[in-house]
Amino acid sequence: MYYQKKLLTFRNKINDIDKTILRLLSDRKKIIVKIVHNKIFYNLSIKDKKREQEILEKLFKIGKKYFLSNYYIKKIFKNIIHESVKIQQKIKNKYITKNIFTTPCFTFLGPKGSYSYLATIKYAKKKFQYFNIKTQVNFQQIFQSIKNKISHFTIVPIENTYSGFINEIYSLLLLRKINIIDEVVTPIQHHLITKNITHLKNIKTIYSHPQPFEQCNKFLKTFKNLKIQYTNSTTDAIRKILTIQNNYSAAIGNKEKIKTYQLKNHKNKITNQKYNNTKFFILQNKKFKKFPNVTTKIICIINIKQYLELTNKILFLLTQNKINILKIELKSNHYKIFWENTIYLEIQKYPLSKKIKTILKKIKNIN
Structure with a gap:
């Protein structure tokens, strides 16, 4: 009969919509798996009530456009979120019992108890649930451990509030292709x-x-x-x-x-300054598969010959592209290794990573 054929047409349309919903739920699940890997590495809680509430509030606003009630949206997405948490918890439990990921390894200067050790523990505990540490006797060995893939990360002191930049580290950074992925500041009291x-x-x-x-x-x-x-x-x-x-x-x-x-x-407390801090860089070998990154700024060390002219060009390029400069400083060569002067530059990181990459390439070509 005619009404049955008409009804079948509508039902087929609903069936197609249901298939699309299932496909989108499957896509959502794949992203959830990626999210939980980040949460594990950075020791974040699986359940985030604040985030859940934000999701619902956004969905309520969107739902009004399509004449969907808050009750209807809440009922559906509460179940979706619950299933998401369940999947994440299952993966995390599997990780804990079988340790299916490579545990991040840190190298630092000196035995346990050194300032570099304290900075390493402070940073590693904040970012990872599980990690290993290895000690090195000097900075040369530390940088070699990164090059030889003995460790995923190394933590080195770069700047002190009283003595300024640590020239040996600065020079070693210039001679190697290493990612500066983060930083940690530690109070120093001698x-x-x-x-x-x-x-x-x-x-x-x-x-x-x-x-x-x-x-x-x-x-x-x-x-x-x-x-x-x-x-x-x-x-x-x-x-x-x-x-x-x-x-x-x-x-x-x-x-x-x-x-x-x-x-x-x-x-007690023989340091020149009452408030004495040292900034440590967290370094990573470029050849390693990247661990999840929470960098909030980009640090560049630029080898230059004509300081004034090139500095002006770099500043013009950054201001033209509305890039926030956090710090810029000229460094003279103390070790006489292939370079005369360098510019130490810190800029704010933005979500538009392609734009940042383009700007960094232009800076590289300026010299």
């Missing part, structure tokens, strides 16, 4: 540490890494005929005074070392 209780005037030799010596030089000037001994890290300095059988030696380090090695805090 202490004069001794093995036994002794008078300050009795100390004849102090051990530490070159950076603490620079950051505490005002205090060190109070000594007469002081002998300074450089070590690979502040932890190495502590270990050195542990082996010396006299009361004339001291080391510069942090409070963690005093507790760990049961030493004496001979002089």
Whole structure:
């Protein structure tokens, strides 16, 4: 009969719509799987009530255009969201039990207890649920570990509020193709540490890494005929005074070392500045499969010869494209390695990554 044929036509249309809905739900599920991988690596909660409420509110606004009630939309999408959470939780549980992803590995300078160690733990715990750490004895080895794919990431100090840029790191960055993917700032407070209780005037030799010596030089000037001994890290300095059988030696380090090695805090807070921080870069080998990235800015180190002319060109290019410059600074060569001057540049990262890539290519070609 005619009405049955008419009804069948409508039902077939509904069937087609249902198939489209199922296909879209399948596409949605694929994206959910990608999302949960990000959540696992960055130790984020699976359920996000704020995000769920935002989704519903947006859908309510859209639903009004199509004459769909809030109740109807809420009923459908509550089930979709519930299923999404279920899928994510299942994948996360599988990851925890079988560890199906490569656990990210970090390298840093010095043994456990060094400032680089503290910065590494601070960053890694914030970003990852599980991670491994490996120590290196000097910066050359750290950069080699990235090149040889011994680690996924390395954390290196780049700038201190008192002593400024750390030239060795700066030079090593220029000579290698490495991604700077993030940064972490750690408070630095140095202490004069001794093995036994002794008078300050009795100390004849102090051990530490070159950076603490620079950051505490005002205090060190109070000594007469002081002998300074450089070590690979502040932890190495502590270990050195542990082996010396006299009361004339001291080391510069942090409070963690005093507790760990049961030493004496001979002089508290000897840093030149009351508020002393060190910025650490998180580096990643370009050849590694990229881990999820939360970078909020882009850092460039640009080798230049004609400083003024090229700087003006770079500034013009960035301002022309309405790119927010966070920091720009000229660096002169301290190590005389293939370059005369460089520009250190920090710019805000934008969602339009293609635009940023184009601008970075133009900057590269300016020189």
